[in-house]
Amino acid sequence: MSLKPDGYSVLSRLAARAGARTRGANLAVEGVPDWFDRRSTFKVDGLRVDAYANHSLLCLMVSCDSGVLFSTPRKSVTMNTRQLLGQVAGRDVYVSELGLASPLPWIYSRAAVEGLESLALGDDELLTVTVGGLDAVMRPEDGDSFLARFDRLVSFARILPAEAETKAPLNAQKLPAELRELLPLVVIWGLSDDQERSDLIERADDAALRGLVERGRTRLTRIDEFLREPGMPKDSPEIGRFDSFAQAVMEAEQELRRRAKS
Amino acid sequence: MEEGTTIREDICSESAIAGRYAKAAEQYGAKAGRREAHHIVPKFLGGPADGPTSGIDAAYHQQITNAFREAATSRGIGYGGRVLDPLNSASDMLDLIAILQ
Numbered sequence: 383m384s385l386k387p388d389g390y391s392v393l394s395r396l397a398a399r400a401g402a403r404t405r406g407a408n409l410a411v412e413g414v415p416d417w418f419d420r421r422s423t424f425k426v427d428g429l430r431v432d433a434y435a436n437h438s439l440l441c442l443m444v445s446c447d448s449g450v451l452f453s454t455p456r457k458s459v460t461m462n463t464r465q466l467l468g469q470v471a472g473r474d475v476y477v478s479e480l481g482l483a484s485p486l487p488w489i490y491s492r493a494a495v496e497g498l499e500s501l502a503l504g505d506d507e508l509l510t511v512t513v514g515g516l517d518a519v520m521r522p523e524d525g526d527s528f529l530a531r532f533d534r535l536v537s538f539a540r541i542l543p544a545e546a547e548t549k550a551p552l553n554a555q556k557l558p559a560e561l562r563e564l565l566p567l568v569v570i571w572g573l574s575d576d577q578e579r580s581d582l583i584e585r586a587d588d589a590a591l592r593g594l595v596e597r598g599r600t601r602l603t604r605i606d607e608f609l610r611e612p613g614m615p616k617d618s619p620e621i622g623r624f625d626s627f628a629q630a631v632m633e634a635e636q637e638l639r640r641r642a643k644s
Numbered sequence: 645m646e647e648g649t650t651i652r653e654d655i656c657s658e659s660a661i662a663g664r665y666a667k668a669a670e671q672y673g674a675k676a677g678r679r680e681a682h683h684i685v686p687k688f689l690g691g692p693a694d695g696p697t698s699g700i701d702a703a704y705h706q707q708i709t710n711a712f713r714e715a716a717t718s719r720g721i722g723y724g725g726r727v728l729d730p731l732n733s734a735s736d737m738l739d740l741i742a743i744l745q
Contacts, residue, residue: 406694407694408696409696409697409698410684410696411698411699451677460698461677461679461700461701462661462665478677480665480669482669482676483676512679513677514678514679574675574680574705574706576680576681576683576686576687576697576705577697578681580683580693600724602722603723603724605723606713606717606723606724616672617672617673617674617706622672622706625709625713628688629686629688632688632722632727633687635727636688636690636727640693
């Protein structure tokens, strides 16, 4: 009798192979009724992988330089890929109806078609390729065959067309004078991805968190004013990073309080 | 349909979500198409350290973050204002619920 593989055991194998540990998580994924409650973060050949599991599924997130947006074989509501492009490797491919980060013409290249074929996605699985990475909700299989499939997923992440370099550096001249001295801290702590910011705070030692809180706390009101200033474009990197920085300061304060209690 | 029946938009419908995403992409074009993890109950509002997250479009995430900030600071909460402790205070929990709505 063979036991059906479950997400947790496959996650443990993935983590062990990468020399990483697993820990608790609390991730909701569209279309999946059960939360993903185990997690492991590791690197594969320089690419960061965040792997999540529940009993019946794995959710694998690979960070890479992707500059394209599509999902297959279904729409992704949370990434708003609602426009059917057509079939690639025998599976429906959906793209942004706003024309964001179009995968054309690359998606029809031989490398793309072969890469998608190699993943052999089932009807109940979902691959979403976004700017900056991909994530795949996949069914666990027998350990060895899943590891091979995971490797093919990472290989696919590597061949995605790269994002054009659009990240503008933070411009100190656009900042109020009293906030400029925070720039070095903002570069480190001003991460807009809530999980990445949380991870950074969790890993930081008490001294680093205290330094962040001491320098940032007294400026929170001024940062809030800056974020509301009518002259600043809402989508400027300065606004985005300072907003995330303010959250990091408040979260660091909570983390210090939590550590003091435990 | 009976007279006087109110038609309420289903804010969770696919088309309603798409409309909000389109608006977010218009405002924060540089972020659109990227996925970011979102704390469903923001930690700066007292959400638990290991609270639930969900991956959403980064432009939409920014829009939600702004809405939370507006709702919080208008009540004198966060960003230098009062710090919520909703797990230990019923009134803070009510404030949190009001902000999330």
